[in-house]
Structure formats: structure tokens, C-alpha cells
Amino acid sequence: MFRVIYEWRVAAEKMADFQHAWQAVTDTIHETVPGALGSALFRSTQTPDKVLTIAKWRTQKDWEVFWGQSDPAPMRPLHQLGERIGVETFDEVEDRTR
């Protein structure tokens, strides 16, 4: 598995709208892009406007095909609600959560 961590700044008053937009974006990408396996939304307890969305992909190559379109259209609604600070990519070496 492959993971992409997007870091965002989202104002408190826009958080609910951001979550709703992220739900729709996540489902659209999952249903239409090969290898996309959804996303999880985390909100910092230390810096309340700091949000991570952690996407799961089958392989790095699947994500690169998607990302290579540069600023893929399905993600645009999120940019109207939050500022993207960074994008980092990781191999999921092992998942021992239950």
C-alpha cells in the first residue's frame, strides 16, 4: 500500500464544510480512479486549524497517474475551503492497527 499525507489549514468556521467537501471528493476519487482506496481526515488537537487528509492508494504508480494531472480536478473544491500546506508520500510498511 501507498499513503499520501496532505496537510491543510482550515479555519474553524469552515471545518464542517471542508469535511463535507472532503467526503464527496474522497468518494468521487475512490469510485473513478483506479487504485484509489479512500482517505482519512485528522484534525490536530494542538493546532486546531491544522488538518491532515491521509489517502490510501494501492501503489505509488496509481497515485502518480492521478497526481500527474497536476492539481487534479476532483480535489478543487477543497482548495476553496482550506489552504494546502504540503504533500508527502509514504510506503505503508505495515499496519498493525485493529
Place this chain on the structure above:
Amino acid sequence: MFRVIYEWRVAAEKMADFQHAWQAVTDTIHETVPGALGSALFRSTQTPDKVLTIAKWRTQKDWEVFWGQSDPAPMRPLHQLGERIGVETFDEVEDRTR
């Protein structure tokens, strides 16, 4: 759910040992500490010695009881293999991975 992201630097030649130690540490904590729900291990594809371990906890309070012991004993083997750079805490707002 509550998530704690630990960021580490682990030299390439110590990565396998780090993973083995993390497996044991994760299982020990999961089996002995109330509210601990395991961990996932991610390795950066951009910065190969950058590693994240993302722990899942039932609640923030459960983690604080564990963490309040300051440098909890079960985690010590990891510090012999990697340098811990940071610890950040997040509410898991929603998980839409499949």
C-alpha cells in the same frame, strides 16, 4: 478515535531492526495498555530515513494516561534504533479508507 503521529529518523541499515522492535512494542502496548489500538508504520518515499508511526487510541485520555508516565518504558527499544523528531496528536474525525 484518537491518533498520535510519531516522527522518527532511522538509518537505512537499522530500518529492519526498527520495524521488528516496533512490532514488539506495538503488540506489548496493545495487549497491556487500556485503549491502545495498535499502530501503522510509514516510510517516506522522498526522505528515506523519515519514518512515521501512527498510533490509534480509543480516546485522548487513554493516550494521556500512557504518555503521562513520560517516555513510557515499553517504547524505549525504539529510541536505541531511531531518533524521535516529534509527536503530534490528532482527533480522527472520520475514516473513509476501505
